[in-house]
Amino acid sequence: MAFPGNLSNFPFFPLQFDKDAQTVDPGEEQALSTWLQSQGPVDLIVISHGWNNDEQDALDLYKRMFAAFRSVLDKNQVPAMAGRTIAVAGVFWPSKKFADDENIPGGAASAQAVDPLADAFAGASAAADPALLSRLQELMAQENLSIPERDEAVGLLRRLLAAVPPSAEEGSANVQAAAADGGTFSNEVFLQQLTGEGEAAAAGPDSGGAAGLFSSSLDDLTGAVRTGLNLFTFYTMRERAGLVGLNALNPLLARIASHANVRIHLMGHSFGARLVTAAAAAGGRFHPKSMTLLQAAFSQYGFSTLYDGHSNGAFQHVLLQQRIEGPVLITHTNNDHAVGWAYPIAARLKSIIASSIDGGPNDPYGGMGRNGAQKTPQALSKTLLAAGTAGYSFPASGGVLNLESTTFVNGHSGIANEAVAYAVLSAMA
Numbered sequence: 001m002a003f004p005g006n007l008s009n010f011p012f013f014p015l016q017f018d019k020d021a022q023t024v025d026p027g028e029e030q031a032l033s034t035w036l037q038s039q040g041p042v043d044l045i046v047i048s049h050g051w052n053n054d055e056q057d058a059l060d061l062y063k064r065m066f067a068a069f070r071s072v073l074d075k076n077q078v079p080a081m082a083g084r085t086i087a088v089a090g091v092f093w094p095s096k097k098f099a100d101d102e103n104i105p106g107g108a109a110s111a112q113a114v115d116p117l118a119d120a121f122a123g124a125s126a127a128a129d130p131a132l133l134s135r136l137q138e139l140m141a142q143e144n145l146s147i148p149e150r151d152e153a154v155g156l157l158r159r160l161l162a163a164v165p166p167s168a169e170e171g172s173a174n175v176q177a178a179a180a181d182g183g184t185f186s187n188e189v190f191l192q193q194l195t196g197e198g199e200a201a202a203a204g205p206d207s208g209g210a211a212g213l214f215s216s217s218l219d220d221l222t223g224a225v226r227t228g229l230n231l232f233t234f235y236t237m238r239e240r241a242g243l244v245g246l247n248a249l250n251p252l253l254a255r256i257a258s259h260a261n262v263r264i265h266l267m268g269h270s271f272g273a274r275l276v277t278a279a280a281a282a283g284g285r286f287h288p289k290s291m292t293l294l295q296a297a298f299s300q301y302g303f304s305t306l307y308d309g310h311s312n313g314a315f316q317h318v319l320l321q322q323r324i325e326g327p328v329l330i331t332h333t334n335n336d337h338a339v340g341w342a343y344p345i346a347a348r349l350k351s352i353i354a355s356s357i358d359g360g361p362n363d364p365y366g367g368m369g370r371n372g373a374q375k376t377p378q379a380l381s382k383t384l385l386a387a388g389t390a391g392y393s394f395p396a397s398g399g400v401l402n403l404e405s406t407t408f409v410n411g412h413s414g415i416a417n418e419a420v421a422y423a424v425l426s427a428m429a
Helices: 026-037 055-074 118-124 130-140 147-162 172-180 187-195 197-203 220-258 271-281 316-320 337-342 344-349 418-428
Strands: 010-016 042-048 086-092 262-269 290-294 328-332 379-384 400-404
Touching (some): 010 055, 026 086, 026 220, 042 271, 055 086, 055 418, 086 271, 118 130, 130 147, 130 220, 147 172, 172 187, 172 220, 172 344, 187 220, 187 344, 220 262, 220 271, 262 271, 262 418, 271 290, 290 418
Parallel strands (some): 042 086, 262 290, 290 328, 328 400
């Protein structure tokens, strides 16, 4: 697609990467590098989308975001940024939505669809074994399945889930182990877990929303397949975001930083937050001046020290080695149902005790966009995302500011507003 040359009068440069973390158009990096070398000092905001189907979805987010940035600057709410040259590099990478308008695995929003599994199969197609997926789709297209065919369908789903990259911190190790377990987790038990029947029985009527999260008015097998494919998509996109950040964005920014007078500021939404964090974690010849994670779709223990008594978060070294020269900002809110439930559902395949799955800060599989950085000594909490000229006290280099954002962020994608822009610009200053 054709990209605009500016967003709200900020020079704009697209950076496209494919699913294998390869540059789509080398000319994009050259265009950005050439422009930077023709300028004086530049503050370059490198932003990555998360769960978007295509370039247009991501571009629309970027347009809304930087319209809010322009408004904050025009009001001179961050005087230290007046007169500074700001440019935007927009990352575009192939991500997929879940089969649900709110990106919540197994939610009821897709129950009204003509084909409730179409989006789930489409989302998984980017990375699944095509033979397994094709056979599963063939089976699910039939109106009535025999018992052996139903058993085959659950087995195919388990084979797909057993192939996800394992992460104890983010719960996929549980999913992988349960999918591969032919003993405790028979196909029948596995099906019950995915549809929520086991939890519903254990939790009782007053246990809150967790028991019904995967419930479906559809046939139990249809609901289980949708849930399972959404899990597969979730973990696949998590892995892909990290690879694009590590293998594509990091070396590109290192090359740019080596021959341009540029201050790099990383900003990522959803899985894009994982992407830019992975870019920073890889180290090298560039040192971002700030990093903002907007409703980050990765573990609340990503930056932690000894979160379970003996393990550190996957990105703990970003803080310990002060890879970010300035502050790290993290927006979080319990309004974010996508992150609030996408992580704790991993526990479903480990236990049928629904009361232990609430998505909050005490949940072992809580998400950062829901709870902020937990068990992280460098993190300051209990700071509210604020509008206008409220002012912030930022931590020193290598520190994190958890921004409780419920007042201004009404959901997983409710980030394009002046309060967020004010916080980011304040950190940049």
